[in-house]
Amino acid sequence: MMNFKTLFVVLATATTGLNANPVPQGGNQGSGSGTGPFGPASYSTEGSLSSHTLYAPKNIPSGSKLPILIWGNGGCSANGLDFQGFLNEISSHGVFVISQGTPNGRGQTNSGQMKTALDWVFSGSSKYHQYLEKSRVSVSGMSCGGVEAYDLAGDSRVGNIGIFNSGLMSPADSQRIAATIRKPVFFFLGGRGDIAYENGERDYRVLPQGTPSWKGNLDVGHGGTYSQPNGGKFGVAAVRFFQWTLRGNATASQFFTNDAEATQAGWQVEKKNLNGVQVTPL
Numbered sequence: 001m002m003n004f005k006t007l008f009v010v011l012a013t014a015t016t017g018l019n020a021n022p023v024p025q026g027g028n029q030g031s032g033s034g035t036g037p038f039g040p041a042s043y044s045t046e047g048s049l050s051s052h053t054l055y056a057p058k059n060i061p062s063g064s065k066l067p068i069l070i071w072g073n074g075g076c077s078a079n080g081l082d083f084q085g086f087l088n089e090i091s092s093h094g095v096f097v098i099s100q101g102t103p104n105g106r107g108q109t110n111s112g113q114m115k116t117a118l119d120w121v122f123s124g125s126s127k128y129h130q131y132l133e134k135s136r137v138s139v140s141g142m143s144c145g146g147v148e149a150y151d152l153a154g155d156s157r158v159g160n161i162g163i164f165n166s167g168l169m170s171p172a173d174s175q176r177i178a179a180t181i182r183k184p185v186f187f188f189l190g191g192r193g194d195i196a197y198e199n200g201e202r203d204y205r206v207l208p209q210g211t212p213s214w215k216g217n218l219d220v221g222h223g224g225t226y227s228q229p230n231g232g233k234f235g236v237a238a239v240r241f242f243q244w245t246l247r248g249n250a251t252a253s254q255f256f257t258n259d260a261e262a263t264q265a266g267w268q269v270e271k272k273n274l275n276g277v278q279v280t281p282l
């Protein structure tokens with residue numbers, strides 16, 4: 001069987017995939033500059049972090065603080081615009097996003113570059129430094145990017161992990177990594193048709209007792225809804241995740257703690273230990 005990470009990469013880069021049907025790739029940029037109260041958002045770059053793309057609200061109200069999302073793309077792509085609409089949507093809700101890869105960059109990234117981004121946040125060299133809430137960091141990613149994110153789970157500066165259409169590549173990896181994570185891990189999967197379905201399901205199952213976790217499956221397959229304006233339903237769910245776990249928005253927490261909104265949107269959900277997520281409002 002093909003190595004799973006390779007398969008993720010193949011799926012992200014192939015135009016026709018392994019069978020006759022075009023394979024949904026995830027990403028594909030999407031559109032929209034975000035619908036949130038901090039919007040519109042847009043991307044930029046800084047020379048002091050030359051291998052990444054930054055997403056921020058265009059007008060940040062003075063005195064406000066933005067928590068941080070470090071994001072890994074499908075295929076571990078080095079194009080920081082692959083999830084542009086989705087990441088603008090997140091940023092427009094008051095999050096500073098650092099995507100792996102440069103605008104229209106080529107090739108692949110690795111999790112070491114996520115650590116570089118995290119170190120950069122803490123170095124204070126960003127133009128955005130005064131706005132950054134460094135005590136609130138999520139590391140998340142889609143498909144191969146989710147596998148990258150797992151590599152930073154043990155870093156004490158990381159508060160939670162978001163696994164989008166992803167999961168670890170083998171039962172041994174799940175035991176070695178997922179089974180040891182005590183911080184919150186949220187899964188956003190594409191249902192049985194998602195090639196990462198079994199992997200994400202397995203990771204959810206093996207988390208240690210007590211680890212706060214939520215898992216939703218929306219029956220759209222591996223590509224999610226990222227290419228829809230503002231990231232579609234995955235954009236909505238991701239926004240709720242970050243509003244709650246990074247900004248301490250109690251209303252947004254209800255998307256996860258009370259299944260009604262998610263279920264109505266088509267997500268099949270499971271959750272455990274969510275009372276372990278306690279975040280004071282920013």
Ligand SMILES: *[C@@H]1O[C@H](CO)[C@@H](O)[C@H](O)[C@H]1NC(C)=O
Binds near residue numbers: 251252
């Ligand atoms: C909190 O989240 C809810 C639901 O996502 C949203 O409608 C509301 O505007 C948010 N509140 C703040 C202060 O951002």
